Each structure stands twice: as structure tokens, then as C-alpha cells.
Amino acid sequence: MPSLVACRPPMPIRPLPPQLVNQIAAGEVVERPASVLKELLENALDAGARRVSIEAEQGGIKRLVVSDDGCGIPRDELGLAVSRHATSKIATLRDLERVTSLGFRGEALPSIGSVARLQITSRVPASELAWRLVGDGSGHYQGPVPAAHPPGTRVEVRDLFFNIPARRKFLRTERTEFQHLLGHVQRLALSRFTVSLDLRHNRRSVLELPPAEDEAAEDLRVAAVCGEDFAEACVRIEHARAGMRLWGWMARPTFSRSQTDLQYFYVNGRPVRDRTVAHAVRQAYADVLFHGRHPAYVLHLEMDPEAVDVNVHPAKQEVRFRDARAVHDFLFHVLHRVIAELRPGSAGKLRTQAPASSPTTPPPEPSPSQTEVGLPYPGVAEAQVASYARMSEAARALSAETEHRGEQTNQAAREKSTPPLGFALAQLHGIYILAENARGLVLVDMHAAHERITYERLKRAVHEGPVPTQRLLVPLHLQVSATEAEHGEAARGALSELGVELDRIGPRALVVRAIPALLAGTDVERLVRD
Ligand SMILES: Nc1ncnc2c1ncn2[C@@H]1O[C@H](COP(=O)(O)OP(=O)(O)O)[C@@H](O)[C@H]1O
Ligand SMILES: [Mg+2]
Known part of the structure; x- marks a missing residue:
């Protein structure tokens, strides 16, 4: 051969x-x-x-x-x-x-x-x-x-x-x-x-x-490029240490994205994509973002040009830091601290902190009984637990329907008597529900659970044919960035299958005319922007 x-x-x-x-x-x-x-x-x-x-x-x-x-x-x-x-x-x-x-x-x-x-x-x-x-x-x-x-x-x-x-x-x-x-x-x-x-x-x-010569003008430019939402949700930061300076804008954890599209990072003015940087940022946001959500930021790192090698790839989008560890630690510490300072501390959420009036006496140990654990205001808590019960009921209904369609397992059969999210025991920090189901204790993020159930319902509706829509009484006009407008226009077909009727009416303007009936009453603007 x-x-x-x-x-x-x-x-x-x-x-x-x-x-x-x-x-x-x-x-x-x-x-x-x-x-x-x-x-x-x-x-x-x-x-x-x-x-x-x-x-x-x-x-x-x-x-x-x-x-x-x-x-x-x-x-x-x-x-x-x-x-x-x-x-x-x-x-x-x-x-x-x-x-x-x-x-x-x-x-x-x-x-x-x-x-x-x-x-x-x-x-x-x-x-x-x-x-x-x-x-x-x-x-x-x-x-x-x-x-x-x-x-x-x-x-x-x-x-x-x-x-x-x-x-x-x-x-x-x-x-x-x-x-x-x-x-x-x-x-x-x-x-x-x-x-x-x-x-x-x-x-x-x-x-x-136009040229942005002062901070106010810079903020305007950030808003024009990243959108008004980002501009409202971000804080300006500036920190310098050990020959490095980090400045720019970072979004509060409450503003996150489903993609990494609002992440701008520059090293000495050069846009770069770098694993060290990405890792440090991800870690800094790790505790505060849901899985699958991505932070948004515009950050500039300035450092001695000799400490970074830009001749790594012909396209020059990658760099090599001479001391990657130092860069990682610097970024992580700065961002982590800013995020910690940004966390909402009001409304009784940060119960671990001693009250300001008695700095010397330790706060009494909260006794973790069903009614007391982290419940900021009794009335609110009751309403939230009630809404949890409704969610749990909805989840049960959904899973029952799934079983009905022949996907029943032994496990499911055993658990049928208990709702999948379990029975609520306590509410923690106004965010989580501690519940017990057939498998043991579960901690349920109320917001995430609600999102999930709505998502499953919507998915089924899409699967089963045209999604019932609800026309908005007053069409919602949205000022968006040019990119968002382009994306909106491009995604028109896909969105309409999901029951969202949307049109582009200008270089930076969209109008929403209808939404899925399932989502009636939600914040339409946020939904569409996301
Ligand atoms: N817009 C421009 N204004 C002035 N000089 C330019 C411009 N574009 C290119 N040049 C000149 O042409 C040279 C070659 O450009 P280029 O092939 O991009 O290589 P490089 O940018 O790596 O030097 C540059 O070094 C610069 O002197
Ligand atoms: Mg060139």
C-alpha cells in the first residue's frame, strides 16, 4: 500500500x-x-x-x-x-x-x-x-x-x-x-x-x-453605549494599589445579564479578553449572582506597560501579565469589597450586624423558631409565606401534569403526597424559604422559584401552540441603546413566537405592543430589556 x-x-x-x-x-x-x-x-x-x-x-x-x-x-x-x-x-x-x-x-x-x-x-x-x-x-x-x-x-x-x-x-x-x-x-x-x-x-x-471631557459626560457616554438601565444600576469606582489602578463602572448585583455582553475590560486602554481577569471578576460576584447570570461592568486596569506583554497573538486581544497572581488578587479584592459595600443593609436583612445604638453589647442570639427566623416584618413575612404556598401549589400542579403525560417515576409516585417544594417551615432574610419535602430539608429562593415556575409554564405554552398574548392597553415605548435596538429588531420573530410583540420605531427606540398572557402584571420593561 x-x-x-x-x-x-x-x-x-x-x-x-x-x-x-x-x-x-x-x-x-x-x-x-x-x-x-x-x-x-x-x-x-x-x-x-x-x-x-x-x-x-x-x-x-x-x-x-x-x-x-x-x-x-x-x-x-x-x-x-x-x-x-x-x-x-x-x-x-x-x-x-x-x-x-x-x-x-x-x-x-x-x-x-x-x-x-x-x-x-x-x-x-x-x-x-x-x-x-x-x-x-x-x-x-x-x-x-x-x-x-x-x-x-x-x-x-x-x-x-x-x-x-x-x-x-x-x-x-x-x-x-x-x-x-x-x-x-x-x-x-x-x-x-x-x-x-x-x-x-x-x-x-x-x-x-461627542467627546466626553468630564465625569458627567463620561457617564452619558456609558449610558449611550451600555443602556440607561446599566447607567442607573452602576457605581463608579476607582482604586489604586501596588502600581495598579482600577477604575470604571460596575453594576450592582441586582443588575445582571443572561449573557456576557456588558463586560468591557481594558488594560492600559486596550480592550482585552483574559482568563485571569474573567476569573477574578467571576469570583468577586460569585456570592451575589444567581447561577447562569453574568455581571455587567466597564473597567479599566492601568499598570506599568512593562508588566504586561501585549505581543501574545496577532489580533492583540489577549495579554500576558508578568505577575498574573498579583493582578488577580488586586481585581478580586477591589471588586469584592465594592460589592460587599453595595449589598443592601436595610430592612432588617443584615441581621448579623449589631444595632448601631449599642455597639458594645452583643446582639441577643436570635432563637431559630418557625416564626422568628429572620422575619423582618411579621405582616410582610406572612404575605411572603402565603405567596410561597401558592408557588408550591403551582409547582405541584405542574409536576402532576408532567406525570400525567407518562413521565411518572417511582420516586415521583412516592413523593406525590408532598408538594415538590415541600411545606414551608420558616422564611430567612426575606429571601429564602426553609421547607421540608419527602427528601429532606430544602432551601428555596422565592424569587428564583417563581421565575422557574413561570418559565416552565411559558415553555409548555410555546410547545402547545400559539402562546396566548395580552395586548398592552398603552403600548410601552422603550429608549434603548443602538445595540439593543438592533438585537430587538433581529429577535422580533423569535419573540413573537414567545408572545412578545415588539417593533423597532427608531434608531434607539422600541415599542412593545403585547406580552404573553402568562406574564401579565410583570415589569414588562425589565422583561424586554433582559
Ligand atoms: N490612520 C492613520 N494615521 C496615521 N498613520 C497611520 C494611520 N494608519 C496607518 N498609519 C501608518 O501606517 C503604519 C502601518 O500601519 P499598520 O499596518 O496598521 O501597522 P501598525 O499599526 O502595526 O504599525 C503605521 O505604523 C502608521 O505609521
Ligand atoms: Mg495598525
Whole structure:
């Protein structure tokens, strides 16, 4: 049988042609229009731009233009800008070790120019004229030719992957690609507050962010990007220790997300995804968030550039901390402390604390009897226990129906006489019910239990056919962020199957016309935002 592994290379060794080298490099950094945008935005910021405008057509696949008012590229350096491994940002290894610019590899423009039609127009402030270089995607450029342009740079990228059908096939719908573009602009908006940004898609203005020069303006920008809800639920933090500084906004634990979409983390202004960071944050929120919920935050970590290696991956979204442990501990301690301070201490919930009036005498030991355990106000507690009984009843009804459909087990048969959530014994901290069922003691989170039951009912309703809906007497108008509006519009079909009728009525506005009848009386706004 012939060997599958050729023992001789099929061709002699020779250097790859430059165009192919660039296309291979593009394979690492240019995955979709958003990765092109990321590189162009980084270049604009590195050039000291105060204003950056972005224009996209068809999700950026057809056309993507980034214009800035930065330092510009001199005429005789334009050719170098599109040459591989040519950069103005570092010159030595020493520079690389302490790099503070976003770019430094000198790869982006040549890579982009090998997989799309690239055109660069730039003018340095000292020059009367701008100069333009035009590439056709083959690695050859025409120019520079004189052009009219204010000081700064304009980079236009057209027909991404027109010459690499295999890659083009992997691009998603225009809408999805645009979502990615928007995501990058928003990430950037939260890293450089003083830079004004605007984004247009298919000639429609999607985002306009004026420069934020003071704290109030920064808060406004955070609200514009992360949504009003986040802005209302967050606190601003700033802590410095041992050469590190952490600042930004973090949401109270009462505001959590079903996804990790509102998590922005920057190291020295560079958006990064890092396991050490993710772990520290998750741990800090561990006691206060339900399983499956994710915290929301915009956080900046500043530290000595030499203590962090940014040259880990071509896309530069990963970093390596020289002392990961110190970073982890710092983040965890700061966040943990802030969260502890944020915990609601009122309404008798924090019963472990001694009353302020008698700091020296220890509080009397509460006797854990059925009526006394952590019950803040008797009336409230009774109402809550009653509502628990209703929930428990509902759970029993649900499980009975399930059994009815032939899913009965012996275990279930044995437990039939006891409601699945058991009989309530006591209520703790106004949050939990201590109950006893056939298997022993159970601690039930009242809120979570209620959510679960509603969820199961809704799931069944969806399963059984059109979900009964209830039209809202007054349609609910919601001001949302541009991303939320896009998501809302995109999810319209899926939501309508669930009984939520929703329309987009503006770039940052949604209207809810109907909700599932099952959820009548709930906080519709919160429901939809979630
Ligand atoms: N918007 C811009 N404004 C000024 N100079 C730019 C701009 N974009 C690119 N350049 C110049 O072109 C060079 C090459 O860019 P790029 O290929 O992205 O590599 P890198 O950013 O890693 O240096 C940069 O080093 C910079 O000098
Ligand atoms: Mg660059």
C-alpha cells in the first residue's frame, strides 16, 4: 500500500510570493469586516485622532471607511504603510517591551490590502495637499497621486475577500456583520472617552458620540453605549494599589445579564479578553449572582506597560501579565469589597450586624423558631409565606401534569403526597424559604422559584401552540441603546413566537405592543430589556 505521507516534499523550498505572505497574515487578523475596522480604529487612535468617523455599507462587506483627524502619513511613507513589517510605532525590542500604542506589528494595512480593495488618502498638517494610494487587492498600488482631504487620514476598504471566495463564504448576514462592527465601535468608545465617534450604516446614522471631557459626560457616554438601565444600576469606582489602578463602572448585583455582553475590560486602554481577569471578576460576584447570570461592568486596569506583554497573538486581544497572581488578587479584592459595600443593609436583612445604638453589647442570639427566623416584618413575612404556598401549589400542579403525560417515576409516585417544594417551615432574610419535602430539608429562593415556575409554564405554552398574548392597553415605548435596538429588531420573530410583540420605531427606540398572557402584571420593561 502506498504511504500516505510523502517522504519528499512535492516541490523545492522557495520563498512565498509577498501577496501570499500577506494573505496568510490576513488569515490571522482579518476574519470579518469588524476585524478590519478594529485595525483601522487602532491606527486612527495611535495617530492621535480626536475625531473618528466610520461609514459602512452592507455590514462593512461592501465598503468600510474610517476617517480621522490624526497626524497623517507623509507622502513618501505611504508606500511603506502598506508594506509588511513596516511601522512607525516601535524600532527596537526595548520599544516592544514597553509599547503603549495599540498597533506595533506593521501587518494590518498590507494584510487588508491583500484581501480587499484598499485606498488610503492622507495629509500631514504641514502639507497643503493630501496624497492617495490605491490598491486593487493584488498587492500592487497606484500612486501616490494628489488628492483633496483635510489633515488626517481616510482609509477605504471595499469588497472584502472578493479575491478569496473561501473566506467570503464564511461571512454572515449583513446584519450580523454590522452587529460586530457596532460592537467594536462601542468597545472603543468606552476606552477613549475624549475621542468623538460617529458611525453610519447604509447612510443611516447609528451612533454619534461627542467627546466626553468630564465625569458627567463620561457617564452619558456609558449610558449611550451600555443602556440607561446599566447607567442607573452602576457605581463608579476607582482604586489604586501596588502600581495598579482600577477604575470604571460596575453594576450592582441586582443588575445582571443572561449573557456576557456588558463586560468591557481594558488594560492600559486596550480592550482585552483574559482568563485571569474573567476569573477574578467571576469570583468577586460569585456570592451575589444567581447561577447562569453574568455581571455587567466597564473597567479599566492601568499598570506599568512593562508588566504586561501585549505581543501574545496577532489580533492583540489577549495579554500576558508578568505577575498574573498579583493582578488577580488586586481585581478580586477591589471588586469584592465594592460589592460587599453595595449589598443592601436595610430592612432588617443584615441581621448579623449589631444595632448601631449599642455597639458594645452583643446582639441577643436570635432563637431559630418557625416564626422568628429572620422575619423582618411579621405582616410582610406572612404575605411572603402565603405567596410561597401558592408557588408550591403551582409547582405541584405542574409536576402532576408532567406525570400525567407518562413521565411518572417511582420516586415521583412516592413523593406525590408532598408538594415538590415541600411545606414551608420558616422564611430567612426575606429571601429564602426553609421547607421540608419527602427528601429532606430544602432551601428555596422565592424569587428564583417563581421565575422557574413561570418559565416552565411559558415553555409548555410555546410547545402547545400559539402562546396566548395580552395586548398592552398603552403600548410601552422603550429608549434603548443602538445595540439593543438592533438585537430587538433581529429577535422580533423569535419573540413573537414567545408572545412578545415588539417593533423597532427608531434608531434607539422600541415599542412593545403585547406580552404573553402568562406574564401579565410583570415589569414588562425589565422583561424586554433582559
Ligand atoms: N490612520 C492613520 N494615521 C496615521 N498613520 C497611520 C494611520 N494608519 C496607518 N498609519 C501608518 O501606517 C503604519 C502601518 O500601519 P499598520 O499596518 O496598521 O501597522 P501598525 O499599526 O502595526 O504599525 C503605521 O505604523 C502608521 O505609521
Ligand atoms: Mg495598525
